[in-house]
Every structure is written in structure tokens, then in C-alpha cells.
Amino acid sequence: MEESQFSQRPQKTCQTPFDNFTTLKTIFGALGLNVKDLVVLSGKFSFTS
Numbered sequence: 001m002e003e004s005q006f007s008q009r010p011q012k013t014c015q016t017p018f019d020n021f022t023t024l025k026t027i028f029g030a031l032g033l034n035v036k037d038l039v040v041l042s043g044k045f046s047f048t049s
Contacts, residue, residue, distance in 0.1 A: 028038045
């Protein structure tokens with residue numbers, strides 16, 4: 001039986017408002033995302049109402 005993709009993810013996959021850039025970069029990297037993804041997604045949620 002193969003492990004599901006979800007069971008291979010790190011425990012912490014959601015950022016908090018208190019995480020620093022290094023922590024965010026690590027979290028996004030573990031999800032297969034890069035710094036550009038981090039900036040675009042963070043900006044998206046900062047400017048939505």
C-alpha cells in the first residue's frame with residue numbers, strides 16, 4: 001500500500017502572522033513552492049477585503 005501524499009507533508013503547513021521570512025520560506029518550500037509564490041500569495045491575502 002502506498003502512502004498518500006498528505007501523510008508525507010510536514011506537520012506545519014500553515015503559516016501564522018508571527019512567522020519570519022525564513023520560516024515562511026521553509027514552509028512554502030516544503031509544499032513545492034518558491035519565494036515568488038510566497039510573495040504573490042502573501043500579497044494576495046494582504047490586499048483582499
